[in-house]
Amino acid sequence: xxxxxxxxxxxxxxxxxxxxxxxxxxxxxxxxxxxxxxxxxxxxxxxxxxxxxxxxxxxxxxxxxxxxxxxxxxxxxxxxxxxxxxxxxxxxxxxxxxxxxxxxxxxxxxxxxxxxxxxxxxxxxxxxxxxxxxxxxxxxxxxxxxxxxxxxxxxxxxxxxxxxxxxxxxxxxxxxxxxxxxxxxxxxxxxxxxxxxxxxxxxxxxxxxxxxxxxxxxxxxxxxxxxxxxxxx
Amino acid sequence: xxxxxxxxxxxxxxxxxxxxxxxxxxxxxxxxxxxxxxxxxxxxxxxxxxxxxxxxxxxxxxxxxxxxxxxxxxxxxxxxxxxxxxxxxxxxxxxxxxxxxxxxxxxxxxxxxxxxxxxxxxxxxxxxxxxxxxxxxxxxxxxxxxxxxxxxxxxxxxxxxxxxxxxxxxxxxxxxxxxxxxxxxxxxxxxxxxxxxxxxxxxxxxxxxxxxxxxxxxxxxxxxxxxxxxxxxxxxxxxxxxxxxxxxxxxxxxxxxxxxxxxxxxxxxxxxxxxxxxxxxxxxxxxxxxxxxxxxxxx
Numbered sequence: 001x002x003x004x005x006x007x008x009x010x011x012x013x014x015x016x017x018x019x020x021x022x023x024x025x026x027x028x029x030x031x032x033x034x035x036x037x038x039x040x041x042x043x044x045x046x047x048x049x050x051x052x053x054x055x056x057x058x059x060x061x062x063x064x065x066x067x068x069x070x071x072x073x074x075x076x077x078x079x080x081x082x083x084x085x086x087x088x089x090x091x092x093x094x095x096x097x098x099x100x101x102x103x104x105x106x107x108x109x110x111x112x113x114x115x116x117x118x119x120x121x122x123x124x125x126x127x128x129x130x131x132x133x134x135x136x137x138x139x140x141x142x143x144x145x146x147x148x149x150x151x152x153x154x155x156x157x158x159x160x161x162x163x164x165x166x167x168x169x170x171x172x173x174x175x176x177x178x179x180x181x182x183x184x185x186x187x188x189x190x191x192x193x194x195x196x197x198x199x200x201x202x203x204x205x206x207x208x209x210x211x212x213x214x215x216x217x218x219x220x221x222x223x224x225x226x227x228x229x230x231x232x233x
Numbered sequence: 234x235x236x237x238x239x240x241x242x243x244x245x246x247x248x249x250x251x252x253x254x255x256x257x258x259x260x261x262x263x264x265x266x267x268x269x270x271x272x273x274x275x276x277x278x279x280x281x282x283x284x285x286x287x288x289x290x291x292x293x294x295x296x297x298x299x300x301x302x303x304x305x306x307x308x309x310x311x312x313x314x315x316x317x318x319x320x321x322x323x324x325x326x327x328x329x330x331x332x333x334x335x336x337x338x339x340x341x342x343x344x345x346x347x348x349x350x351x352x353x354x355x356x357x358x359x360x361x362x363x364x365x366x367x368x369x370x371x372x373x374x375x376x377x378x379x380x381x382x383x384x385x386x387x388x389x390x391x392x393x394x395x396x397x398x399x400x401x402x403x404x405x406x407x408x409x410x411x412x413x414x415x416x417x418x419x420x421x422x423x424x425x426x427x428x429x430x431x432x433x434x435x436x437x438x439x440x441x442x443x444x445x446x447x448x449x450x451x452x453x454x455x456x457x458x459x460x461x462x463x464x465x466x467x468x469x470x471x472x473x474x475x476x477x478x479x480x481x482x483x484x485x486x487x488x489x490x491x492x493x494x495x496x497x498x499x500x501x502x503x504x505x506x507x508x509x510x511x512x513x514x515x516x517x518x519x520x521x522x523x524x525x526x527x528x529x530x531x532x
Contacts, residue, residue, distance in 0.1 A: 035508055037261070056261075056508070073507065073516075075506070075507075075508070091516070092507075092518050094506070094507060095490070095521070110518070111518050113521055114487065114521060132521050133487075133523070133524070152523075
């Protein structure tokens with residue numbers, strides 16, 4: 001195990017150091033994170049990195065292989081374009097968690113903001129808390145699991161992939177081109193094994209899936225903005 | 234990019250500094266200029282003006298004395314070339330609008346705030362620079378808004394920095410994150426109504442638009458914000474403050490961020506990012522405002 005103190009280091013220095021350390025070290029403990037941006041972006045290798053603190057934007061973008069455990073919060077675009085490996089956020093994340101993710105697993109133990117899993121192409125995103133609006137927007141593949149409440153427009157314009165939800169009111173918050181379907185046995189088993197791996201204790205009975213109405217390329221209507229009050233000047 | 238912050242904290246004696254601490258966390262969203270508008274619990278009329286050079290103090294005081302009396306004036310140098318002038322005025326409230334415009338027509342002077350309750354401190358550089366250069370006399374304050382600027386729309390000049398005020402509604406201030414794509418059309422429309430502009434910044438248009446709707450048309454802040462939502466084009470998040478209210482507006486696509494958190498006991502915090510709430514409340518989960526949303530809080 002090696003300890004890495006980020007005090008006084010720029011994100012570029014940190015990532016350079018991490019790249020060196022991951023070649024030889026199995027476990028890296030990171031302290032004084034001070035909401036660093038771009039932590040472990042494009043990091044390739046095998047190993048476990050534990051951050052004792054919160055991070056800023058683009059944590060673990062293009063991550064390929066390592067396990068990242070953040071003991072605090074993360075900012076926007078956590079796991080952006082992630083390729084393989086794991087990111088486990090013990091608290092909350094900002095908006096756009098795991099956008100365009102290609103593989104690996106992101107687990108958020110707290111809440112996440114809007115557009116979680118936006119344009120995902122593969123891998124798994126598990127949010128134990130609530131998510132904001134437009135979860136899984138324009139998703140091309142992969143799996144999103146939300147244990148808490150989902151926001152408005154869930155699955156807006158999905159092309160492929162699946163969102164498993166527990167929220168009983170999910171029907172009222174669907175986006176365009178998606179429907180609610182029962183979860184099948186194969187999916188149940190896959191999600192169960194994920195839950196087991198990350199120590200999430202939730203029964204599978206109440207889960208439902210949100211899937212596209214039409215898979216692949218399709219025409220979709222632009223959503224209409226809602227006018228609440230007022231008019232033209 | 235730009236970052237905005239706001240705070241409602243009844244009876245705070247260091248609200249201005251609290252706001253600056255919040256803005257300090259948003260330094261990565263811009264450090265061309267930083268500004269705060271603080272609403273104090275007092276009834277006299279105070280003025281804050283930026284002068285391009287000290288020699289224009291005479292001109293400024295001459296203009297003010299045409300409308301009323303000056304007391305407790307002070308002058309100090311800002312972070313850049315600008316000198317700041319601050320004073321309490323004995324002016325008929327009816328004449329504030331005229332006085333504000335008389336000062337603004339002088340090319341070397343720019344009113345940062347003029348009215349009851351409101352005080353706007355804005356200067357070039359980061360929140361740290363603002364704190365270092367501008368001493369905020371302790372006073373009981375109720376609420377305020379702040380802004381860090383990354384100049385994308387107009388020149389890097391502190392008179393073009395936020396918060397913006399409007400001479401039409403002396404107690405209104407506004408901070409904006411985003412761009413108005415129909416700025417020129419809106420400006421022409423407002424100018425035809427007789428509204429005069431001091432800067433070429435698109436956010437000034439928003440301040441005048443809202444001030445005009447509220448003062449001339451007599452509608453309340455919430456209605457004015459709904460009207461703005463239908464009228465403005467582009468991406469924008471606005472925080473608007475009057476003497477007794479803070480209103481927030483977010484565009485329909487939700488491009489620019491806006492978070493808020495209501496603390497027990499009536500305090501409300503606003504910010505572009507979660508991290509800017511941490512100097513006041515550590516580790517809470519703030520609510521993201523809905524796209525196309527309008528919200529108002531009474532102070």
